[in-house]
Amino acid sequence: MLVNTDYLVVGAGATGLAFVDALAAAADVEVTLVDRQPAPGGHWLHAYPFLRLHTPSAYYGVNSLALGVDRIDQAGENAGYYERATGSEVREYFAEAAARLAQTGRVRLLTGHEHLGGGSNGEHVKDLSTGELHDVVVRRKIVDARYLETSIPATHARPFDVAPGARVIPVNDLPQTAGSAPSYAVLGAGKTAADACIWLLDNGVEPDRIRWIRPRDAWFYDRRHFQPLEQVGAIMEGLSLDAEAGASAASIDDLFERLEAAGRLVRIDPSRPATMYRGTMLSARELEAVRQIEDVVRLGRVRRIEAGRIVLERGETETGPDVLHVDCTALGLNNAPATAIFQPGRIVLQQVRFLSPTFNAALVGFVEASRDDDADKNRLCPPDPYPSTIEDWPRMMSRTWRTEGRWLSEPDVSAWVAASRLNLLQALPDHAAEPSVQSAVKRFLTHVNAAIERLKQFGEPSN
Ligand SMILES: Cc1cc2nc3c(=O)[nH]c(=O)nc-3n(C[C@H](O)[C@H](O)[C@H](O)COP(=O)(O)OP(=O)(O)OC[C@H]3O[C@@H](n4cnc5c(N)ncnc54)[C@H](O)[C@@H]3O)c2cc1C
Structure with a gap:
């Protein structure tokens, strides 16, 4: 079978779906989304039975569809915080998100299909149930939504x-x-x-x-600093602690001591x-x-x-x-090295803003739909690899801050970010009059540029 499509997206996990959702919302394009698994959802198809999102559902998933009802849990370890979906809730959610995309008539979802690579007649995609090979002619771009494919204990090769x-x-x-x-x-x-x-x-x-x-x-964040919507001031407070620690740190160890003393990180x-x-x-x-x-x-x-x-x-x-x-030894987040997100004929989905995988994929989808020049797109979406060690924190945070600064001078990008449900700070303007929010914003703005400068001494390039 010969398939023609504008975009061939390889990987129907959270990031592939978030990218397609945002792209299809902003551009009249045809998309073919392939995944070798029998359903969309990526690693969530193999979630352990007691896994929940570690971030609130409120800002996870695809941009066009809410996950959960923004309930605040009343009991248990998450009491007082926004609900976090279970593995099965995330799977059902992604199945619904994919079905809605298919209903637009512009998105073709081929589960049980593996992308094998390029050939002389187009991209080769294999139907894993029949063995049949399809040639996919891609008019615009191939989107690699598996470059950061997750590794989990249920499916990895045991390293011992x-x-x-x-x-x-x-x-x-x-x-x-x-x-x-x-x-x-x-x-x-x-x-x-x-x-x-x-x-x-x-x-x-x-x-x-x-x-x-x-x-x-390991270092862990305190979950209280990742609460959105009515508690968004807590996120802003956490970001101000990052900037303050970054602006004063004398060494990486000193940086983490400061973050610990401020209650931002715990061990x-x-x-x-x-x-x-x-x-x-x-x-x-x-x-x-x-x-x-x-x-x-x-x-x-x-x-x-x-x-x-x-x-x-x-x-x-x-x-x-x-x-x-x-x-429980699998790698989880894949910290593969950075490569340009926008390449000739290709998009490679990666982290842009720290620790916001679905927001980032959706942002890349929006930027692809709204800009023509790859250099401009890469300026707005530079890759920022996932962290593994404490040495990765300065690079990850200063890249995030510099990139967010670029969004501010682009009205269309700023407007998209401000409106996106995947943006963990979306509710900040609604709370701008609260003294604690004003204090956190002020401290963040006071320290962020000094932090970017200071963190250069820990190895971050200046571009
Ligand atoms: C246990 C766990 C919990 C997490 N919790 C959160 C959280 O609470 N909040 C948060 O923001 N992030 C969380 N994350 C981060 C997580 O990585 C992302 O949320 C996201 O699910 C990753 O999606 P992905 O699409 O990048 O990768 P994956 O889910 O790994 O999907 C990649 C897909 O590509 C497919 N694929 C690969 N190669 C091919 C091929 N050649 N042909 C066809 N298909 C192919 C695979 O079958 C797979 O379905 C968590 C990660 C883990 C491991």
């Missing part, structure tokens, strides 16, 4: 060996397996490992039955140096819960699990055939 007799499960299997184990070893340092620990504690497992194998110690064990920074967050109640786990192994990454021992990068530790090892 497992000997016969050792019990190892991916985090997805924890609820169905948990009752059968007298003790647990949670493997991994990030948000998924923290979620697994919290799930065990919430389900009655005493802290001393949980061992946490943490190759690195599970304040007596231990933390080098990992992935941009994830915990609420105060979640932090309190995970701090109960005292048996922490810090010997680097796991190499091999045997019936009686775990071999790690820097040593080994005992284990037993009764211990259930829970694999």
Whole structure:
């Protein structure tokens, strides 16, 4: 079969869908969206049963469709904060978003189809159910919505060996397996490992039955600084703390000490140096819960699990055939190196504003629809790789701040950002008269340029 299309978008995860939604809203174009999975939604199709968004639903998803009803949770670890969708709610949401796009008649969604690359007759796309090859002739651009494809424990290649007799499960299997184990070893340092620990504690497992194998110690945001709408002042407050710390920091360690002292970032064990920074967050109640786990192994990454021992990068530790090892080791956010987002005949979706994946994809869709010159588009949307370590914070934040400054002098981009439900600061103008918001805005504006200058000393190029 020969298909003609303006855009071929590879990947119907959150970013592919957010891009198409914004592009189709702003331009009269035909789009073909392919994904090798049987449904849209990307990694959310394999979410572990107790996964929720870590950010509020209010600013996640595609621009044209609300996710959730902006409820403030009354109980549990998220009490007082905006609702966060469960994995199944996110999957249903993306299925609906994709169906609405298809109903426009301008978006063709081919799930169960894999993009194989370019050929002499166009792009090759394979129907995975029949094996049939389609040639797709692309009139405008191929959109790579998989450059930052997510890696999760349910689908990744396990980065360690497992000997016969050792019990190892991916985090997805924890609820169905948990009752059968007298003790647990949670493997991994990030948000998924923290979620697994919290799930065990919430389900009655005493802290001393949980061992946490943490190759690195991580920094987490305090979730209170990511609350939008009526609580948007908290986001502004968090951003002002970033700018203040950035403007005064003498070193990376000093920067993180300042962010910790200000309550912007937290680490599970304040007596231990933390080098990992992935941009994830915990609420105060979640932090309190995970701090109960005292048996922490810090010997680097796991190499091999045997019936009686775990071999790690820097040593080994005992284990037993009764211990259930829970694999939470996948990379999660993909921190692939930056490449130009707008290239000849190609768009490569990446982070632009820090930690706003669906906002960024939608912004790139809008800019593609409203501008002609790739150099101009790249000026407005420079790539800003996802962070992994504390050394990445200065580069990520100063790029974000410089890029946001460019949007301000472009009326169409500013208007789009101001109106977008994916913009976490969307409600800020409605709260501009509140003294706490005025103070946060003033402190941010006072310090942001000094922060950009100061952070250059930590290796950020000046372009
Ligand atoms: C556990 C977890 C929780 C998260 N929570 C949040 C949150 O609360 N808030 C937030 O803002 N961000 C969150 N994120 C960040 C997350 O990365 C984004 O939200 C988003 O879901 C990533 O979507 P994506 O489209 O970039 O990637 P993916 O979801 O990985 O989708 C990529 C898609 O490309 C397809 N694909 C790849 N190659 C091909 C090919 N050759 N042909 C066809 N199809 C192909 C894959 O099948 C896949 O469906 C979370 C990430 C993880 C891992």
